[in-house]
Amino acid sequence: MSDSAYLSLEQLKLAYGKTVAVDRLDLAIKQGELIALLGPSGCGKTTTMRAIAGLLAPVSGHIHLDSRDITRVAANKRSVGLVFQSYALFPHLAVFENVAFGLRLKGMRGKELEDRVQSGLKTVGLSSFASRKPGELSGGQQQRVALARSMVMEPKVLLLDEPLSNLDARLRLEMRAELQRVQKETGVTMIFVTHDQAEALALADRIVVMLNGTIEQIGAPEEIYNRPNSAFVADFVGFENVFRVRAGELDTETGRFALGGAIPREAQGLAWRPSMVELGGGPFEGSVRGMSFAGGTRQYLLDTPLGPIKVEASAHLPTHALGATVRFDLPVSIAAPLQRFG
């Protein structure tokens, strides 16, 4: 555990009954960081979040928060807030009472309570909705109430479960900005769970990519985006052409292929985004199986001896017709070297 860790998970093992969901998880988070837990469904990200909240007791391992071991501390004594994916507002209480719920339990009353709740509602822009019932609000408004309800408690850590997934595209951008603003203004340590890499890249200070109950990679958005360390992360962030490397050659199902450049020693694999494949020349040949126009670019799917290859080329370049044979290159110099494959 490093000195600067505010929240740390050590060798955490989590299970539902006999099904192990997360195993040997280590993670250290600094105070005020905005962290994304990113991964496909079933990767253990929500389970990890529930363990931090205290809703799931770990099988083994430890959770420290603010220099205190909270592994066995009950969920209602942790000062951890959670904004549920479904918002989980109390349907029978008006917006004001939803936000006041936790403060009342702390014994806050009267003017102080009124002020805290009103300032919480003001932060999320819902001052005039205090007397509405949750059922009378839109999804985006409900989410902001849920956010205010957690934030007025001044939690040490705020957890958000898929905060943007139930919102339409326009609201999603708005809410994204809102979350960033609230986080910057309050400096709260925030962890959100998402399966959407674009969301994680746009919002987080650091991204924790999870797969099958373990961490695949931790890094800043640029790092994850440009230097994925495993085949899974590469594929997840858009490197759609991923190859295993053996003895300095690409190892595919259909055979081995040498590349025109030295492959880094430690690389177990190489990955290229569709836009990194050079079309129109090079050592390889393929036939066009699919083509689609995407505004500024054209996307091709090629059948090649290496297997299917996805290519993205500028729309200004001449079109390659379906069935046409084209030459292409996979430049080693710009490929992402993968330290782990599979």
Add this chain to the structure above:
Amino acid sequence: MTMRQPAIVVLGLLVAFLVGPFVVIVAASLSAGDTLAFPPQGFSLRWVAKVFAEQSFRSSFALSMFLAVFATLAALVLGIPASYAMSRYSMPFAEAVRTVVSSPIIVPGIIVGLALLRYLVAPFGINVVVALFLAHTALVLPYCVRVVSASLDNLRSDVEEAAILLGSSRLGAFFRVVLPNIRNGVLAAFILGFVTSFDQVPVSLFLSGPGVQTLPIDMLGYMERTYDPSVAALSSLLAFLSIGIMFVAERFIGFSRYV
């Protein structure tokens, strides 16, 4: 010719079949004659008045009300936690337990009544009212569990988790968040349980003793002794009472959504 006319005729017959007896009984109870008859002879309210004057009706009505209210309350006190446990926790034999607790008793009421009399009341000398109370509680419980479970299933469990993360205890979350949100389901369960208990005959038949009779048993006995329209008058009054309760229940809690 379309299918419309025959369908309307069938529907009309069905409505007549359901409402007919009610109309006949109300009409018969307003008769001026001395025996139960339809069509009624003349018009009078004297049989309605007699219902209120009849001491035995008053005491059996009081007992039936007492049983219906307190047996249903007892069934709710047992049934709400049971429903909660079944909806929130996985337990061994959960399905079997659920089936047993939520199925109205399959054994005929006559047998239940006889068994309770033979093995509970007779050997232990349990007070007849206590025996009736226990029997009615058991009879009403499945209805309560069923209706309350349905409302609990509609309330997501993350609402409770939200309350806990805001500092509430699990028990506190139940009273502050769960109970207020299943309130209408509980009221619906109460009404259904009340009606079930109030209308109960076979079990009560065995457990009613001298001087201790529920209203339906009393009415049965009265009809065996006397053939005047006061039973019809009482039936009409009870029917209007249920219609009133149902109207209010539908209006305020949308009763039909719960049962």
